[in-house]
Amino acid sequence: MEQPELVVYREAWLQGAAAFLMDYLVERDLPRVEVRVSCGWPVRGGVSRRRTVIGQCFPPTASRDGKPQIFISPLLSDSLDVLGVLLHELIHACFGCRFGHGKEFSQAARRAGLAGPPTATTVGDALRPVLVAYVQQVGSYPHAAITVKPKEKVGSRLRLYQCSCEPAVKVRVASDRFQARCLVCGVLFEQVIKDE
Helix, strand or coil: CCCCCCCCHHHHHHHHHHHHHHHHHCCCEEEEEEEEECCCCCCCCCCCCCCCCEEEECHHCCCCCCCCCEEECCCCHHHHHHHHHHHHHHHHHCCCCCCCCCHHHHHHHHHCCCCCCCCCCCCCCCHHHHHHHHHHHCCCCCCCCCCCCCEEEEEEEEEEEEECCCCEEEEEECCCCCCCCCCCCCCCCCEECCCC
């Protein structure tokens, strides 16, 4: 009889990765912290026009059980990217989310092998082989990225009417049968139909 394929759930993968990365951070003189990790939309930012928040760590004081809570954005599916973001958030957790992206965080991120500005770290060259080896051992992140499409802009439900004045007097009305005269030019307002 054929054995069923072992299903690894996304949160189990993330929790295992957090344990592996926490051991890695302890080797670099950061304190061990127990965390909860999940895939979910960050509270601030999410998807916006200006930036995308791809990870967030809530301090232990925000949780009833006193454990930092880390969320990895569902926009991410690449295993190395997820591990890099998770490592970034774990460093915040090690400091109880007290220092933001200041000097303490920045120095710890460099020791851990993260590169780039502290607010947008990436996996550095020395860290990459460690993470690749981990993914080869446990398998890829079991998640399909969610693509968020912006909502289509809904135009006004009001109809635009204008008169013959220069410049035209314009009014918006919720009727297709609006009948009124402009008090300036005396002409009936006509509905403006936009070409699509």
